[in-house]
Amino acid sequence: MARRLRPVDIDFTGHAPVRLVFAREISAPPEQVFRALAEDVPGWPRWFSAVKLARPTDGGAGREIRLKGGTWFAETILVAKAPEVYAYRVDSTNAPGARALAEEWRLTPRGSGTLVQWTFAADGTAPFRFVLGLARVGLGRAFRNAVTSLDRRLAGR
Secondary structure, three states, X not given: OOEEXXXXXXXXXXXXXXXXXXXXXXXXXXXXXXXXXXXXXXXXXXXXXXXXXXXXEHHHOEEEEEEOOOOEEEEEEEEEEOOOEEEEEEEEEOOOOEEEEEEEEEEEEEOOEEEEEEEEEEEEOHHHHHHHHHHHHHHHHHHHHHHHHHHHHHHOO
C-alpha cells in the first residue's frame, strides 16, 4: 500500500528524529563517485546489492527505487551539487510506519580519494523508529559493502 510521506527539505538530514550516519574512505575521486550516485541512477543495482531497480523520473528531478524484498520509494532530488552533495527525500513508499525520509550523500576529497558520508534521516511511528534503531548495524554493513563495491567498479576491478 502506498503511503504519502511528509515533504521535507535538506535541513531534515541534520535534525530528523532518527539519523543514521555512516562514512567510509574510498580510492575513487569525488567526481567519479558523484557521477555514479547522481548521473548513473540506473547503475545503482550493479554496486548496491539491496537495490533491485533504480531509475530517474520527472526528467531527472526524481527517482524510483525498488529494493530486494519488495520495498519501493518514489523520491524527489533535493540537492545535486557536483561533486559534493547528492540528497533526496522520499515522497511515497510502501514501508509501514514511515512519515518522512531523506538521505544525503556527502563527498569530501581525501588525498586522491573520497570520504563518502551517508546520512539516512527519518521520522515515523514509535515502532518504525525502534526498528530503524535495530537496523543500524545492518544498514551500516550494507553501506560499507555498497561503497566498497562502487569503489571497485569505478577502479575497473
